[in-house]
Amino acid sequence: EVQLEESGGGLVKPGGSLRLSCAASGFPFSDAWMTWVRQAPGKGLEWVGHIINKRDGETAAYAAPVKGRFTISRDDSQNTVYLQMTSLNTDDTAVYYCTKDVPLTMGTAALYWGQGTLVTVSS
Amino acid sequence: QSALTQPPSVSGSPGQSVAISCTGTSSDVGTYNRVSWYQQAPGTVPKLIIYDVTNRPSGVPDRFSGSKSGNTASLTISGLQAADEADYYCSSWTSRNTLLFGGGTKLTVL
Numbered sequence: 001e002v003q004l005e006e007s008g009g010g011l012v013k014p015g016g017s018l019r020l021s022c023a024a025s026g027f028p029f030s031d032a033w034m035t036w037v038r039q040a041p042g043k044g045l046e047w048v049g050h051i052i053n054k055r056d057g058e059t060a061a062y063a064a065p066v067k068g069r070f071t072i073s074r075d076d077s078q079n080t081v082y083l084q085m086t087s088l089n090t091d092d093t094a095v096y097y098c099t100k101d102v103p104l105t106m107g108t109a110a111l112y113w114g115q116g117t118l119v120t121v122s123s
Numbered sequence: 124q125s126a127l128t129q130p131p132s133v134s135g136s137p138g139q140s141v142a143i144s145c146t147g148t149s150s151d152v153g154t155y156n157r158v159s160w161y162q163q164a165p166g167t168v169p170k171l172i173i174y175d176v177t178n179r180p181s182g183v184p185d186r187f188s189g190s191k192s193g194n195t196a197s198l199t200i201s202g203l204q205a206a207d208e209a210d211y212y213c214s215s216w217t218s219r220n221t222l223l224f225g226g227g228t229k230l231t232v233l
Contacts, residue, residue, distance in 0.1 A: 045212050047222040061220050108157040108216045109174030
């Protein structure tokens with residue numbers, strides 16, 4: 001059974017940093033493209049970015065609002081993907097979900113979702 | 124980059140069919156067959172119901188179907204049920220190597 005468990009959310013002041021983790025199990029993690037999606041309170045879904053597997057280059061792509069501030073990385077030995085967030089602002093307040101896609105859809109079809117972790121940016 | 128355009132709300136009676144549109148541009152929906160649809164009931168995690176325009180993950184009823192014409196993708200739900208009441212989101216891969224979501228559509232079953 002595929003399981004994704006996010007952690008690391010919490011309250012942070014504007015300008016601060018936070019690192020989210022997503023522990024995965026139940027599938028060959030090293031083969032997977034992993035994606036972060038966020039949802040602000042009462043709002044819609046927003047793609048944050050993804051990281052592709054090592055075989056395909058282990059590169060990451062980001063949405064424009066977070067590019068240069070957020071970094072996605074992975075540790076295949078720990079079956080964990082990370083989202084390092086810096087220079088946080090109030091617009092980053094959201095539930096952050098870690099997702100795994102349908103195989104061979106290149107991160108475009110999030111079949112499995114974690115329960116999410118809430119990040120609140122407030123002074 | 125603006126979100127894909129979805130109607131804010133649609134409604135239908137049990138047993139009827141409803142369609143939700145998702146309009147993008149030639150830089151996303153119009154070029155890529157990487158269009159997905161998600162269902163999110165209140166207080167729950169989104170659920171993938173359609174991927175690659177027309178494909179259904181295992182377990183999703185065939186009442187849910189997807190299509191695309193030009194820059195617009197559509198989700199059709201036939202035989203509407205009370206349990207279908209939820210928010211629906213589309214997404215598409217884009218030429219900027221990003222994924223774009225629609226703003227979401229609230230489906231009300233009358």
